[in-house]
Amino acid sequence: MIPLTLALPKGRLFEQVQEHFAARGLVFDFNDRKLTANDSSGRLKIILVKNADLPTYVHHGIAGLGLCGDDVVYESGYEFPHLLSFDFGHTSMALAARKNHVRTEHLSGSGHLTIATKFTRFTRDYFHGQGVPVKIIRLDGSVELAPVLGLAPYIVDLVETGSTLKANGLEVLETLKKIGVNLFANAAYYKLHYQEIGSLVDTLRTS
């Protein structure tokens, strides 16, 4: 049996994914700083990649399957056949500002919002969809600093518990989208391996 190739993201999701898979008989570990591993059943070859690179690997078919948050796929601009949504790793994309920030702009109308974010595509599409012009400042990390230091009055970022925002004197103004974690496939890879993929999805769906 040739194993299916699956890209998993490094970072916050990894342990939850590992646990979810192990509970269904798909046990794997990455030893000695290796970035590839096979699961114990031989059904999967897993590659560990940086979150933002994951859709690129799947798009080019280097990994046939991918698993990550909606936000990552959206930012990549790629679209993939959806296979399964997981019940862990949920988070929200939110608009935040300093506590007691006084809005001088209107969320609809001609005034534009200046927003610092890592999620530039989402932010642009979301606010343009609402008819709100936005000026976006791209940042790759510690976005919470932007309102504190005066780079931009608003940020758009993922919010789980809100504790980082709170610690920096910020608050959520609006939840823009619920973010879920999904398994998806390269379209051509799915067509060539739909039976094995269907059986993997059945295994992962079991509670």
Place this chain on the structure above:
Amino acid sequence: MNPASQLYKLPQGTERLMLEEAFRRQELVRRVQDLFTRWGYQPVQTPVFDFYDLYSPSLGRNADSVYRLLDREGDLLILRSDITLFLARSMGVALREGHAPLRVCYADTILRHQELDDIAANEFFQVGAEFLGASGPDGDLEMLLLLEAVVAALGLKARVHLGSRAVFDAAFPGLEERARAKALEAVLLRRWDELPGHGDFRRLFGFIGNPDEADRLLASLAQLDPGVRSQAQMTVQLVRRLAALGFQDRFCVDFSEVGRQNYYTGLVFQVYLEGVGDAVAAGGRYDRLLARFGLDSPSVGFSLHLGKVETFAQLGELNSPATALPADGKTLEQRWKAAQKSRMAGRNVTL
């Protein structure tokens, strides 16, 4: 931009092939063209650019990736981004109602924008065939058999997935354009919770399998209306006819194939190859496309992105000009005489 950085930068959407790579491309094209000739398909050449407005209603999802430019009279032009469209326009004008069925083929470059990180798309050169005036299942079958012959001639271990835009159209009649595009996307991306209609549609459009499995599925879908069912059965019947000709492993029924181009009206198909992250060839029936350009004629065709299959094609040993040896002789005249003899014997020789 300074001249040095321009020298080394490649514009997106362009391709350059040299020496052995270019020879291999030439050989691939020659083999496919020979095959088209043996099947009675006549070559056509389409212009590199044309008036944009003629094509804009037919571009669909590709509208963002076409190159546009202004000519000296101020008309907006489009560079050739899809040969089927350019061919339909040429044929729509050139042919007259009631023309005899016409089999045509092409091999040419296309120009589309490609994202910086999407260089593997390899969508620079299309070879393909179109059967104009072909109505009904026999026209579909001829095109699929020709496609199979091309795939076999290139030694590709590929599989063709057959679906139907007519099944989708029968399932979702009267949807306004935006809702229709969303429903198409739901099928293509298997986002079943976004698909309108009843639960049987999810099972129908999610199906991939052989004709017997497809028959069992259709028998189990009680909610399907007769129009959808009969279109689906036509697709199954086509795959059954291919299987009866010995191609049961090459073709399968796949109702999630509904076609990305909005000019399709019936059969649609895509060809998949292990190791390639995208379909390598695609085609289908477009009975109303030529009418947009003045000729109401049913048609079916396909095109193959040659760049996607180049490294997988089994061409055997090639008699490349790079293998040429120098001819014997002291003077150029002597070498020319020796070389002529060697060339007659099929060897490549330089002077």
